[in-house]
Amino acid sequence: MPEPLLSLRGVRTDIGRYHILHGVDFDVAEGGLTMLLGRNGAGKTTTLRTIMGMWRAAAGEILFAGRDITRLATPDIARLGIAYVPESMAIFADLTVQENLILAARSGPPDARRLDWIFARFEALKRFWQLPAGHLSGGQKQMLAVARAIVEPRRLLLIDEPTKGLAPAIIANMIAAFRELKDGEATLLVVEQNFAFARQLGDSVAVMDDGKVAHTGAMADFAGDPALQQHLLGLGMGEHQ
């Protein structure tokens, strides 16, 4: 069992008067792809935002590569090699596709070979290179949001619902890209509602329910247990594929 790259221990997050996370515990193994699943409102997005320091944990600790990052500011967390793709995509609409990627590449101009690799998977980004990102379609914006996270090598990618609203062909490209990233350099923690996508990609799974982690384990085991899926995700048999 590889050492966890990321560990959450008893993480509680409050937003205003609301207690959203009630003590979240799970590990993300280095070099693997962990799927964070759960019903709407279970606390998945809050968990990612808390890891990034965008919402401050009220209690508990978050360890990244053995270092406590619970109290670090968001830019400092990002500089440790953690990239975040929010559910809203948060692309910079007034900036061109090129400018979005230039900004995301902190260490200098984007590497040409890396860009070619991205263009091979997300061809539309090359086609619309000089177009303001606000003019892209929803799927193209999602590609840009993911490309922004991977334009430079990062140790950990936090990706919130990458397939939301995407056409099947684009999802296939996304799966291929994530597989290559996982096999190469990165560890991924992906929030996903699309279980068919999740079971194809995930090595391990953490399932959240009501602000806590209700189940952790290997994705293969979870995918083979329809009763558990029904219990934790409310999935019927027709939704498994």
Add this chain to the structure above:
Amino acid sequence: MKTMKRDWLPLLLIPVLAVVALPLVGSPASWVTLTVAGLAMGLMIFVMASGLTLTFGLMDVLNFGHGAFIAVGAFVAASVMLALGSWMQADSLWLNLAAFLPAVLAAMAVSGALGLVFERVIVQPVYGQHLKQILVTTGGLIVAEQLLKLVWGPEQITLTRPTALRGAFLLGDIAIEKYRLLAVVIGLLVFAALALTLNRTRVGLLIRAGVENGEMVEALGYRIRRLFVGVFVAGSALAGLGGAMWGLYQETVTAAIGAQVIVLVFIVIIIGGLGSVGGCFVGALLVGLTANYVGFLAPKMALGSNILLMAIILLWRPQGLFPVAKR
């Protein structure tokens, strides 16, 4: 590769306004004089407003104290110009410039430094709290005005423009004031410098991205608060430059100069679209031209003309001429 499609429609408003004014003004000579005066006034307002629109866009900070930087700039420049009075009144362009340039540079330096203190002491404790920002920064403006009276006295300071900038160039019947031409040149240089910085540098990209979504800029690993402080200081320095130019334009400086002009500054940034430097530029030119044309045609309406202009533009585009895509 597809390229970007620009929204040119708001830019057309400037020539349309000028063309509509021509038959109303009647005399082409008067029209040219009014147009240059309007452009000069607009560009001075743009210099004062550009920093304010960026600070609002970056951190949602409503700084009603921006007028303090304008006033301080005007007073500092006035002091330097009065101290170098003999150079200001000399018949040499070079001696005039040797007095004028240090005056505006000192105005920018002192206003920028004041901006740094203002941001640390007054603005930083109220990040994200709009109501408190309005109250606290308005209080800051009042305190600054009283401090100005304490330092420079309650009386207005009368300024005389440098010899080389007095009078007008005459082209047939057309008279164009020399000082207004200088204001146009300085305003255009500031706009060009801002446009180059925002579009051709990494810092500029960060500012534009930060205006849209500061949280995501932080998630990419950039410290947006440092960027904001830098923009706040630069904006304050530009306000100081604008204040110095405005003081010389009016040839008097009072402690209320900032509070008087800040109304126009706010109209400009609202018309332009909060956070948009391009919108601020177009809005400032529209405000300057409207004030001059209406002031000539119907002086009693001059005071309200810009508020009317703002209302019309907001009816057309409620988010301003060039709304910034916000998260």
